[in-house]
Amino acid sequence: GIDLGTANSLVYMPKQGIVLNEPSVVAVDVEDNRVLAVGHEAREMIGRTPEGLRAVKPIRDGVIADYRMTEALIKCLIRQVSPRLRFSGPECLISVPAAITSTEKRAVIEVAENVGGKHAYVAKEPVLAALGAGVSIEVPSGSMVVDIGGGTTEVGVVALGGIVSYTSARVAGDRLTEAIVEYLKKEYGLAVGEQTGETLKQELGSALPVEEETREIHGREAVSGLPKHVVISSEEITLAMQNELKEIVQTIKNVLQDTPPELASDIIEKGITVTGGGAQVRHIDDLIARSTGVPCSVAEEPVFCVSYGTGVMLQGLEKYKRALSQGK
Template sequence: MNFFNYFIKDIGIDLGTANTLVYVKGEGIVINEPSIAAVNNKTSQVLAIGEEAKKMLGRAPSHISVIKPLVGGVISDFEMAQEMIRHYFKKIGNNRFFSYYRVVIGIPPNLTEVERKSVEDAVILAGASKVFLIEEPVAAAIGARLPINEPVSTMIIDIGGGTTDIAIISMAGAVTAKSLKIAGDKLNNDIINFVREEFKLLIGEPTAEDLKISIGSAVSIDEKLEMAIRGRDVSNGLPKEVIVKNHHIRSAIHHSLALIIEAIKEAIEKTPPELVGDILKRGIYVCGGGSLLKGIDRLIEEEIGVKTITVDDPLTCVARGAGIAAENLEAHIQLFNSPLKPFDIKGFL
């Protein structure tokens, strides 16, 4: 064994708008927490990161800001993103006097060079020694054990918190890749706006997310779902409770889901005919937190006319794919979005 291997940690990261997942070689997924931080505005002290910070959403006093460092799949608060990644590096660290972190991190397709550089810089400044970027749908396909290296096409849709990433992959490359900023967070906002208009009630994002998860669906379902929620009455500012039903949530998110369907159609239209035949034969794969919305696979199948399959463990496949790529960098060179020098890999194998 190479002496340097003792000091190397190969890490895969899914730096999501909603959640951050970290995969460590030999250990699997070791971190799965919300991408949220709480900061004391008076002292600039970071009070909490992850699950503890999420508990403060909508409940913190005015001198504490609860921040999401990523918006729409892009880093919006560079320092806080760096702090969050550093926090997770410390959680997976060891007591050795020196560690060499090789990180493969997922990014949405179609990021600008500036946005890609921002991700790379944040991870390096947080403590990584080397960073390789991989597009999230490609990482998801690897994590789902789909055959991306074969001369057939695989269509995968990753519906996350900030973005929905659509890719058609063949021979270890994305033939078509598209990212739109309509995903879980946008659906939450749709629900907040609908409840305000329909019930004259103000609610926060945690309540909207509870509604989406508990009673939301992409299509009409037989089950009669409803949920009591509490918020502030728009007219008088007093507390108020209403009953929200499944059809309300369907109405709230209908337009956003229609835009996702339209983007899927556009991606297929840009794909060579032979590869479209593969998609018809093999189906469309969906992953990410949005794939857990009741009936989303059925909606895609009905609108596109192609069988749609939710991958196993859809919440972790991007992190697992990035981790698998990190474990064997040489085998995945062609998938990375940053140039590799021979020393970067071979010098530390």
């Protein structure tokens, strides 16, 4: 099972659990387009590559933006776990955004088959996230899952083994990070890299105001280009992310408004489950509950829910066939 994410790609193997968790980054030699590094090694090169090298993120907004680099990424993932396989040509199940087009879906299946997958299947992230969070999706009662990943926020209402209503918004963890980087540039004239923005989001980020914490950060003065450091507070990070958080909340409201009344009453009773890396932003569940009037909770191990969901589905392919698309 492969959770092919914008930020990270994870591999789940039945009876073994998550065996690989690598950043979705590929480093290439510009001159001959040769792949030099994948995953953690390639991620360390972001913002530090010398002339002639390029660090590429082949998955953008949850879908393939660079076919060849995605092929290299999946090939590397399968190669790294291949010593654990007792057979060649594994069955692969790959997560995709709920709003994926048939062309994008076909591209994912082709990549998996080209790198040696015996049979390739794709399943939509809200269904996988629900399964991984322990939500029963086969029952006639509705459940809502909000999966806040790196590139997209997937919101889906699942019942009877499939998705009843859903939407996929291109605002998620990466946009929150970008908002922090942009805030520092605008307010302090400080240019920082993506990794600094990500660290600030993880350490100081909160969807609602919290007791103030501060961090000293280093970057480059935008005008002079000289090194500069400033002290930033948790209140400022919360403020920097507000517009993006409002977009995420509005996406959830849109799906609730499109949900049939009977299922809506089920959701009010059960509450909303939040998964994905974005679920780690402090008080995101409180913000959603306060904004929608529906109880909300963060799943256990939210980052791994989609991966765990691929494992559940692989062990019951016949049972969940309504939620699957497959290749040849």
